[in-house]
Amino acid sequence: MKDVLYYAGADIGGTGVKLGLYEKSETGEALVYKWEIPTDRRDNGKSILNDVDDSIKKVCADKEIDYKMIAGLGIGVPGPVNEDGVVYECVNLGWKKVNVCSKYREISDIPVIMAGNDANISALGEMWKGGGKGASSLVMVTLGTGVGGGIIIDGRIHPGINGAAGEIGHITVNPDETAVCTCKSRGCLEQYSSATGIVRIARDIMNIPTDEEISAKTIIDRAKAGDALADKAVDIAMRYLGIALSNVACVTDPQVFVIGGGVSAAGEFLISKIEKYYNKYSMNTLKNKEFRIATLGNDAGFYGCIKLVMDNS
Numbered sequence: 001m002k003d004v005l006y007y008a009g010a011d012i013g014g015t016g017v018k019l020g021l022y023e024k025s026e027t028g029e030a031l032v033y034k035w036e037i038p039t040d041r042r043d044n045g046k047s048i049l050n051d052v053d054d055s056i057k058k059v060c061a062d063k064e065i066d067y068k069m070i071a072g073l074g075i076g077v078p079g080p081v082n083e084d085g086v087v088y089e090c091v092n093l094g095w096k097k098v099n100v101c102s103k104y105r106e107i108s109d110i111p112v113i114m115a116g117n118d119a120n121i122s123a124l125g126e127m128w129k130g131g132g133k134g135a136s137s138l139v140m141v142t143l144g145t146g147v148g149g150g151i152i153i154d155g156r157i158h159p160g161i162n163g164a165a166g167e168i169g170h171i172t173v174n175p176d177e178t179a180v181c182t183c184k185s186r187g188c189l190e191q192y193s194s195a196t197g198i199v200r201i202a203r204d205i206m207n208i209p210t211d212e213e214i215s216a217k218t219i220i221d222r223a224k225a226g227d228a229l230a231d232k233a234v235d236i237a238m239r240y241l242g243i244a245l246s247n248v249a250c251v252t253d254p255q256v257f258v259i260g261g262g263v264s265a266a267g268e269f270l271i272s273k274i275e276k277y278y279n280k281y282s283m284n285t286l287k288n289k290e291f292r293i294a295t296l297g298n299d300a301g302f303y304g305c306i307k308l309v310m311d312n313s
Contacts, residue, residue, distance in 0.1 A: 006032070006069050007310050008110075010052045011076040011118060011301025014092035015039055017052055020302035021059060024310070033059060034302065044094035053108050072112035072313040074305030075100055076121035080163035085115040088162065112313045118301055120157045120166055122294075123150025125304030126258050130296035135255040139248055140294065141168055141241070143263035146182065147190040147197075151252055157308070158252075168248060169194070173240045193241040195263050202233035220266045235273055242277025249278075249286045260294030267293055 004025040011018040020034040037055050040047050052075075060067045077100060079090035085101030100115040116124075123140035126132040132140065136155045142148040147169030151158040158165050169190035170183050177187035191197050195216035202208060202219045206229045222230035245257060257278075264270065271291050279287045296303060 004069060005071040005313075006065060007306045007313070008056050008070055008073045009076070009302035009305025009309075010056075010073065011121065011305060012048060012052070012093065013039060013078060013118070013301075014041070017048070017055075018298055018302050019052070019055060019059075020299070020306055021056070021063075021065070022306045022310075032065070033063060034299065035059065039093070041092075041094050044096075045090070048093060049100070049104050050107055053104070068109070070110050072114070072309030073104070073108070073110045074121070074308040075104065075113070075115040076118040076301045076305050077115055078118050081115050081117045081159065082161065082163040083159055085113070086163075087115070112309050114308050114312060116157055116304075116308060117150070117159065117163055117166070119148035120150040120152075120159060121304035121308065122148075122260070122296075122300040123152050123166070123258070123304065124157055124307050125296055125300035125302070126260065126294050127152050127155070128307045129303050130300060131258045131260070131292040131294040132256055137252070137254045138256040138258055139166075139168075139245070139252055139254045140258040140260060141245070142261035142294075143194060143241075143259065144261035145195055147194045147241075148261070149248075151254075153252065153254075155311070168244060171244045171247065173244055189240055189244045193237045193244075195261075198233060198237045198263070201236050202230060205229050205233050205236075216263055217265070220263070220269070224266075224269055234270075238270065238273035239277045242274050242279075243281050245274070245278050246281040246286070249282060249289065253286065254289070257289055257291045258294050259291060260300070264293050 007022045009020045016036050018036050021032045023032045078092045081087050086099050088097050101113040104113045132138045138152050140150045149166040149168030151166045170188045172187045173189050174187035181188040181191050198216040219230050223234045
C-alpha cells in the first residue's frame with residue numbers, strides 16, 4: 001500500500017495514559033489499535049513521556065509498523081497548555097512549567113508533536129468522531145467529579161493565551177456561596193453541577209447524613225423514579241449549568257453543546273433540564289441550541305490528539 005502514514009495520540013491522565021494509533025492512506029483511514037499504560041508519577045512524573053514513546057515503539061513492533069512512518073503525535077495533558085505546548089502546571093502529574101512538545105522531541109524523531117489541554121482535546125475528538133460530529137463549532141462540558149470544558153471554533157481548539165479557555169467549571173454562578181471550591185474561589189459551577197455538587201445539594205435538600213455514602217447516579221435514578229426531593233436536587237444543579245451555558249453562548253455562539261462525563265449517562269432526562277434553563281436565561285438569538293450527549297467516553301482524548309496532529313501535519 002502506497003503513501004501510508006500513521007498518527008498517534010496519547011491522552012495523559014493522573015492514573016493512566018490512553019493511547020491510539022491511526023492509519024491514513026490513499027485508500028482510506030482507520031484506527032489501528034488502542035491501549036493504555038499506567039502513569040508513573042514518581043519523581044514528579046519524570047518518566048511519563050519516555051514511557052509513552054517506549055509504548056508506541058513496542059506497539060509498532062508488535063503490529064509490524066515502521067515507527068518512522070508516524071507523521072505526528074498529539075498529547076493531551078490534565079492542565080492548561082498554550083499553543084506552543086507549554087504546560088504551566090500539572091498537579092496530577094507532578095509537573096511544573098514545561099514545554100511538553102520540546103521535551104518529547106528530545107526523545108523522538110516524530111516530525112510533528114503537539115499538545116493540548118485534555119478537556120479541549122476531548123472536545124476535538126467528540127467533534128471528529130463522536131457526539132459533535134458534523135459541527136465545526138461546539139462547546140463540550142464534562143460532568144464528572146468536577147466540571148470540565150472544551151471550546152472548538154471553526155474546527156480548531158480555542159485554548160486562550162494561557163491555555164485556560166474552556167474552564168467552564170469555574171464560572172461563578174453564585175457569588176453568595178460561602179463554601180470554597182477546589183480552585184480556592186467560591187460559587188463555581190463545579191460546586192453545583194458536578195457529581196459531587198449534585199450530592200452536596202441532595203444532602204441538604206434530602207437531609208442525607210454526611211456519613212451515609214450516596215452517589216450522583218443514585219440521586220438521579222431516584223429522580224427518574226419520581227422522588228420529588230431527588231428531582232429538585234438535580235433540577236437545581238442543572239439550573240446552574242443552564243445559566244452558565246447561556247453565558248458561555250454569549251461569548252462563543254456554538255452550533256452544538258456536547259455533554260459528557262459520568263453524569264451524562266442520565267441522557268435525555270438530564271438534557272431536558274439543561275435545555276429548559278438554558279433557554280430560560282438566553283437571549284432570543286441564542287435560544288434553542290442543540291444539546292447532544294458525548295459518545296466516545298474514554299476514547300475521546302486520544303481521538304482528539306490524533307485529529308490535532310492530522311490537521312497540522
